[in-house]
Amino acid sequence: MEHITWILMTYKVPPEPAAKRVALWRRLKGMGAVYLQNGVCLLPQTEEHMRQLKMLENDAAAMGGESVLLVTTSLDKAQEDKVVRRFQEDRDDQYREFIGKCDAFEAEIAREIAKEKFTYAELEEEDNELKKLQGWVEKIRSLDFYGAPLAADASERLTSCENQLADYARRVFDANQGL
Incomplete structure (x- = not known):
């Protein structure tokens, strides 16, 4: 049976300046790393992750800290499943936040329709908001x-937002016909 391999990064950096320590943490979270504990995180083993982590290793050293990179696997399937669940839970947290923003987007479209605010300026604003949602969900997917459980729900919600904006656009075009 083949196990998933991960890159384990442990690091210790000085507490001050806090901005540098936080920037390191944000970069790791932005790569999709899960933290097993403070200063210990995992990413799936890929060439890209290894390249990025080597750069972060240099950044930690430049801060006066230290880090170690190791390639590792789990002891057994149960441990592997635990780690995979941690990755899925982190993504589901992001998908939940995304779905909340979809709720807000759809509520905004409904308010504009209720007010019969069918202007090109408003349509452009809503189109920009949809583009932000599309970019955000692509980042989460990457x-x-x-395969976090809420991925399908997030995709459905994005499609709903796209459909709502298309309906709003039709109303804007109809309201401005002949102007």
Whole structure:
């Protein structure tokens, strides 16, 4: 049976300046890393992850800290499943936040329709908001290494937002016909 391999990074950096320590943490989280504990995180083993982690290793050293990179696997399937669940839970947290923003987007479209605010300026604003949602979900998907359960819900919600905006656009075009 083949096990998933991960890159384990442990690091210790000085507490001050806090901005540098936080920037390191954000970069790791932005790559999709899960933290097993403070200063210990995992990413799936890929060439890209290894390249990025080597750069972060240099950044930690430049801060006066230290880090170690190791390639590792789990002891057994149960441990592997635990780690995969951690990755999925992190992505589901992001998908939940995304779905909340979809709720807000759809509520905004409904308010504009209720007010009969069918202007091109408003349509452009809503189109920009939809583009942000599309980019955001793509970013989450790029970090969804193990198929988080809420991925399908997020995709459905994005499609709903796209459909709502298309309906709003039709109303804007109809209201402005002949102007």
